[in-house]
Amino acid sequence: MSELILTPNIDRGDDFYAALLKAHDGLNKADSDALNARLLLVLANHIGDGEVLAQAIEAAANAAPR
Amino acid sequence: MNATNKIFDTPLYPYERSADQDAATPARHTAIVIGAGPVGLTTAIDLAHQGIETVLLDENDKVSFGSRAICFAKRPLEIFGRLGAEQALIDKGVEWDVGKIFFQDRDVYQFDLQPEQGHERPAFINLQQYYLEKFLVDRIREMQEAGAPLEIRGQNKVVSVSDRGDGVEVRVETPDGEYELHADWLIACDGACSPTRAMLGLEFEGRVFEDNFLIADVVMEADFPSERWFWFDPPFNRGQSALLHQQPDGVWRIDLQLGWDIDREAEKKPENVIPRLKAMLGEDVDFELEWVSIYTFKCRRMESFRHGRVLFAGDSAHEVSPFGARGANSGIQDADNLVWKLKLVIDGVAPENLIDSYDAERTRAADENILNSTRSTDFITPRSETSRTLRDAVLDLAEHYPFARPMVNSGRLSVPCTYDGSPLVSADALTGGPPRTRPGSPCPDVPLGEHDYLLRHLGDRFVLLTIDCEAPDEIEEEGVTVTRLALTTQDDRTGFLKERYLGEAPSAVYLIRPDQHVAARRIEYNETLMRTALRRTLGKEVAK
Numbered sequence A: 001m002s003e004l005i006l007t008p009n010i011d012r013g014d015d016f017y018a019a020l021l022k023a024h025d026g027l028n029k030a031d032s033d034a035l036n037a038r039l040l041l042v043l044a045n046h047i048g049d050g051e052v053l054a055q056a057i058e059a060a061a062n063a064a065p066r
Numbered sequence B: 001m002n003a004t005n006k007i008f009d010t011p012l013y014p015y016e017r018s019a020d021q022d023a024a025t026p027a028r029h030t031a032i033v034i035g036a037g038p039v040g041l042t043t044a045i046d047l048a049h050q051g052i053e054t055v056l057l058d059e060n061d062k063v064s065f066g067s068r069a070i071c072f073a074k075r076p077l078e079i080f081g082r083l084g085a086e087q088a089l090i091d092k093g094v095e096w097d098v099g100k101i102f103f104q105d106r107d108v109y110q111f112d113l114q115p116e117q118g119h120e121r122p123a124f125i126n127l128q129q130y131y132l133e134k135f136l137v138d139r140i141r142e143m144q145e146a147g148a149p150l151e152i153r154g155q156n157k158v159v160s161v162s163d164r165g166d167g168v169e170v171r172v173e174t175p176d177g178e179y180e181l182h183a184d185w186l187i188a189c190d191g192a193c194s195p196t197r198a199m200l201g202l203e204f205e206g207r208v209f210e211d212n213f214l215i216a217d218v219v220m221e222a223d224f225p226s227e228r229w230f231w232f233d234p235p236f237n238r239g240q241s242a243l244l245h246q247q248p249d250g251v252w253r254i255d256l257q258l259g260w261d262i263d264r265e266a267e268k269k270p271e272n273v274i275p276r277l278k279a280m281l282g283e284d285v286d287f288e289l290e291w292v293s294i295y296t297f298k299c300r301r302m303e304s305f306r307h308g309r310v311l312f313a314g315d316s317a318h319e320v321s322p323f324g325a326r327g328a329n330s331g332i333q334d335a336d337n338l339v340w341k342l343k344l345v346i347d348g349v350a351p352e353n354l355i356d357s358y359d360a361e362r363t364r365a366a367d368e369n370i371l372n373s374t375r376s377t378d379f380i381t382p383r384s385e386t387s388r389t390l391r392d393a394v395l396d397l398a399e400h401y402p403f404a405r406p407m408v409n410s411g412r413l414s415v416p417c418t419y420d421g422s423p424l425v426s427a428d429a430l431t432g433g434p435p436r437t438r439p440g441s442p443c444p445d446v447p448l449g450e451h452d453y454l455l456r457h458l459g460d461r462f463v464l465l466t467i468d469c470e471a472p473d474e475i476e477e478e479g480v481t482v483t484r485l486a487l488t489t490q491d492d493r494t495g496f497l498k499e500r501y502l503g504e505a506p507s508a509v510y511l512i513r514p515d516q517h518v519a520a521r522r523i524e525y526n527e528t529l530m531r532t533a534l535r536r537t538l539g540k541e542v543a544k
């Protein structure tokens, strides 16, 4: 079974984060939400593995503030 | 509505007084079927085809009216092939392969379904439900002339049903008053509002989709191609969806999603409908309305399809939203599953509990259909702002990238259910065999020579299909005869036999049920194991 990676894994994470913010620059809430949704689907397709995706959904849900 | 079409007004099976109405004691029939919709007609035809004496009752005497099923898939066509009722449907039906998806004002992508080769029947046809019903009644007339033990009684409304354990009693209302009938078996094909279900106090639970759809059938001379066009959020129906699909005789089916809070009566008025349709079809297109109705869709099913000697089939047992065309298509497969079992039980060859497997196998199929229809409906009519955002993201991506196209769900076309885990089905013993023909699967067709196909040789009886191996020509087991069909890959010029039935295996033996589903398969014939598999399919062995 493939394991979802939950330890730091992005090389140059600060650059990635900055690129993510930049993609949202100047967008209103609806357009930003749409961009996030498209990004999410692109990434999910890249991962492909259904088990990893299921773990990712769970990991994201678990991290909600209580 | 403006029913220019005579077919709606012509009684197909007008009321005639039956001798049963004058009988001193109620007449007893082997099988009574309630409801002459697509499912009741198919059930009655199949019963009579198996030689079971049958009476079919309907409160009406004409084809169903309003906009109903238009899309019939390959599996039901194969079943109609087995019942000798297929040719008229194929001749009249429209075939189509291309689907187009529009999002807002853009043509997002188109797909060609490229139906798989090597099948006798098309992947699906479009045909008005009223034609299907009319052709099935024609088939009944043909069978009656050939002496089939089948009667169809119009204006015979069932008003009470009681299960007596070893039979059923029904009261029937006619233009000449009420009479009583008895039957060994009752099959209730009386539709989604099933009075039989209500009379027996049985529940029908599930989910209602809070949405209204305007369904219109319009007659027009337009040069739209015979493709399926589906719009998400189009300019002519903002925030909602729309569908355009061709039927025979220049009739087009249009579905327009309207939302939940609407005035249903007002929306149906021609002065409101016509401008909507003009916005969709173009101002200069001339059309005439055949039917306009407003539907709310539901997905639900009965907990069990068998209640003693009363069996439920079709919409009376399960209801789905029409995205994916699974209503009539699955009901016809209910009949296909049920009738051979009834035949064996009525003949005393199989124990009565064989009928329980009808419930096991067809509730599984119903769950599969409900799951698929629910997913389509959730995609078409997003339930929250977030689900709409995700849905729109899929559509935006689909315009640019192939990966997102399979996620677009405007209806997944009806495919037959594989009865995995059914008590009648033996464990797969064909190493390397193709998954699509594992035990429980419906047999896929294969060309055998120039003008012959495999499915013509299967059905109505048990068949032992051997490919490149030996077996006896006939096996007798507890009153059932299994007939061998011997094929070899040497004659398999198209390669489909190997691809669909052997895979990596060097040879194979398949035990095939009368409904053309696989009961068991192995590499070579083994007398003891085949007999066990057969007994299991007759409900006489418990699956291991």
Ligand SMILES: Cc1cc2nc3c(=O)[nH]c(=O)nc-3n(C[C@H](O)[C@H](O)[C@H](O)COP(=O)(O)OP(=O)(O)OC[C@H]3O[C@@H](n4cnc5c(N)ncnc54)[C@H](O)[C@@H]3O)c2cc1C
Binding pocket: B034, B035, B036, B037, B038, B039, B040, B041, B057, B058, B059, B060, B064, B067, B068, B069, B070, B071, B072, B129, B156, B157, B158, B159, B189, B190, B191, B192, B194, B195, B196, B215, B295, B313, B314, B315, B316, B322, B324, B325, B326, B327, B328, B329, B330, B331
């Ligand atoms: C808009 C729309 C589009 C659809 N599209 C498709 C599609 O493309 N493909 C598909 O497969 N399905 C489709 N369906 C579903 C399909 O129409 C139904 O699943 C199908 O009609 C069910 O057939 P049935 O025989 O079970 O019931 P029905 O067709 O409802 O027939 C029931 C019969 O029982 C009779 N009856 C009722 N009560 C009594 C009584 N007390 N006594 C005697 N008779 C009685 C009625 O007169 C009727 O003839 C669609 C449905 C709708 C509404």
